[in-house]
Amino acid sequence: MLEYTEKIRETARKLLEEGKVDVFIGYKKGSVPMMNQPVLISNADQVDFLYWDSNCGLNLCNYLTGRTDRIGIVANGCNSRNIVTHITENQIKRDQLYIVGIPCKGMIDHRAVQRAVKQKEILEIKEQGDIFTVKGKDFEETFNIKDYLQRNCLVCTHRNPVISDEMIAPPVEEQIEVDAYKDVKEIEEMDPDKKWEFFTRAIDKCIRCYACRNACPLCYCPTCFVDESKPQWVGKSNDSIDTMTFHILRAYHCAGRCTDCGACERVCPVGIPIRQFTKKLNKDAQELFSWEAGLTLDQRPLLDVFRPDDYNDFIR
Amino acid sequence: MTKKIYTKKEWMEVLKGLADTYKIFVPVRDGDFHTFKALDETKIPDFDFKNTQLSPKSLVYPQSERMFEYTLDENAPDANIIKESKKDYSPQAIVGIRPCDAHAFQIVKPNFDNPEYQDPWWIQRYESTTFVGLGCNDPGSTCFCTSVGGGPFSEKGLDVLLYDLGDTFLAKALTDKGETFLEKAQGGKEADEKAINAGEGLAAGAADKIEVRVHTDKLKDKVQTELFDAPFWDDVAFACINCGICTYLCPTCWCFDIQDEMVGKQGDRIRNWDSCMFPLFTLHGSGHNPRSKKVQRVRQRFMHKLKYYVDKHNNGVQCSGCGRCVRNCPANIDIRQICELMNVEC
């Protein structure tokens, strides 16, 4: 996906020079391998900061909330779906945005790569087509990108943007034959005790840094429920009940909204499989309501519509 | 001071033997990361690691600590009276702590232990801890301890320093606490000159491996208000998602919150780590917030570490160069770059 960089720069230059946007939001190459940085540029002479490879893991939609200017933004499949969600939830206006669509083949799971090189320190990563090479002090190894994708990318069925003003390249082939909910089904099979144990164990390392919440484009509430003090809903110590309350409630707030962009899991500093909290809800949304978040501007979000054909009795 | 040599195999046995005297914490491989854990039969110490993902600060300064307890039961004679909780300050030893992390405790010390006020919990746990450091033969690319007053074999804040000589550990006592530790660490033999020279050679070589140089020399001379108004803060802060990773992983971040928690009529007053990245940190009861914006909070973190601390304590910067924030910031905000911006900008 390296060849996208030049095209993104060209597009950004044109947009800024022509005054079509006030600012352009994209990624910049990071100061450490596999960690690109979101960047905002407001001048055409800064476009060389812009960069794209398979390490653009933070969701740029985060940086749109509350902006009032005209913004150019790069968006791959999941990011574009979050932009749709942001628009339908009135966090940004469609006509403020110029969306530069990026057909995406997935992002590299930096932790998986670390594992593959036995936690030796990676000093450099180079991407070429479908492969990448990592170098360290006394090693150099080459891998296929598709074998080291983030887990959400492995099961992604919307690699191409669902909304854009311009595409940086022709669409990539979508993955059709994936079982997106294999892991959820495994958990569904468990009895309640096992499920509780699974999730309890999942969060036992949580340090309540809230990186998952803050990396999530859906978590834009001015005051998160964990930060409310009048009344205080959740304790602030690292008591496991409070921690579990945080994760479960946050997941429920994402029901019918999550695009499985994987940012939460990617940023977690202690490796909690946070997507397991949200994915079951995505599955339910899909199975019960044929709903996938952020596919169209024409429909209200799942949980703010009433339909007479709702399958539940209580709502009729 | 005592210098001893232990074969690595022997060292593992020595640690088990020390369990009668100390609660021993060792680096243990746990999934993708290393973490300090209390040594017991189920744990295998692994000294082949760069550094632990989380800093060992929690062993002296736990993320959540009960400060006091009380009862609201009106029938109790001491209803509503806040009382000290019983604490266990029996000796503990952190074995394999990296020199940057030991240095970090020295950096933090003046906050919790100063002429005006002494924090009883931090001080007592600090004093009951023996810091047995492991020098870094092979520092990481994000390490910059040599720029901030430390080094891969720095002895700052350590009681014992271990040199990994391949098949053996050279253990050097640095303080009385360290002497006691090595006295109890039965076995090993007196280190000969060859081993001592090998250790010194390692230390000199390791320092040279750290190529990154972060400049902090001009920070002290800067005017606080000018640095505060520097033009780069908006750019620096843009990518930040305001999570607590940097502050919680940092061995020198010490900010905390105090909360009362109740179960029935029994309650505890608890202190928890807090983060200047969170808006709630400074929110007034009136609703006013002096640091309501992200850029203000990001600026606070770096100004605190690289300017306010420098001015207040005259003890260098509030950073031990461990590089955790550099490696783990999801938005790649790199303190090394920001320090350079601050050191240059007038």
Add this chain to the structure above:
Amino acid sequence: MKNPYLPYPVRIDKIITETEDRNLRTFRFVFLNSKDEEKFSYTPGQFAELSIAGKGESPIGIASSPTEKGHVTFTVNKVGLVTTRLHNMKEGDVMGIRGPLGNWYPWEEMEGKNVVIIGGGFAFTTLRSSIIYMLHPENRPRFKDISVVYGARNPGMLLYKDELAEWEQRDDIHMHITVDGTDDPDWKYNIGFVPTITEQKITSADNAIAIVCGPPIMIKFTQPVLEKVGFPPERIILSLEMRMKCGIGMCGRCNIGDKFVCKDGPVFSLAQLKNMPPEY
């Protein structure tokens, strides 16, 4: 080791509702262990943490003067968790006080000088402490003229009404009480905002120090008035408010630059503040 976080147990001795909206109440506390009163030796301008088991702590300026023995008082606005709980407590209830904390008004510097006290709203508490302290027969000779400008939204919102009336009668203190507005035809004092009344009444900065406490908006507009009269920034003294927890400079949240409001403040001169980042 003395535990600086451990509150002294106290009993609520008396509760006075100060304002017509009932949101401000004065609490008089008596120490359960009489020796604690000596340990709680304070100077006007300092604050303490009011500590309620199960709720937490709230930093409040000390409203009593060290010259008033046997108890310590605080006037508390009902705002958050702790202060709301406190307002629901009754005389005889037991809680805690932790302090005294912070610095105090520059009493040594004020000796032999004219003292101008300017207060607005419920920030008058440590100013009350200061006035009582200065008017004490042992202390009064240490200070020259004492002038006070004190304002509230309306007469019903003034604190310490009985004492204000008493001070009005004295000739060793010049009182300028004011309200933003009132429909009371019998109101016999000033009407106008604190900065306006300050401009009218405080006409000289000669050998004078001004202490200003009030809401940010009042401070903002009073400051230029004082500077116009000739007060240099070194002789304009302000007391700041911040979110606090530990009160002893450790928990890290109340800093302005490298100063902690809880430990290095809350009292700062305007000259000091001008050299600090404007982040409060």
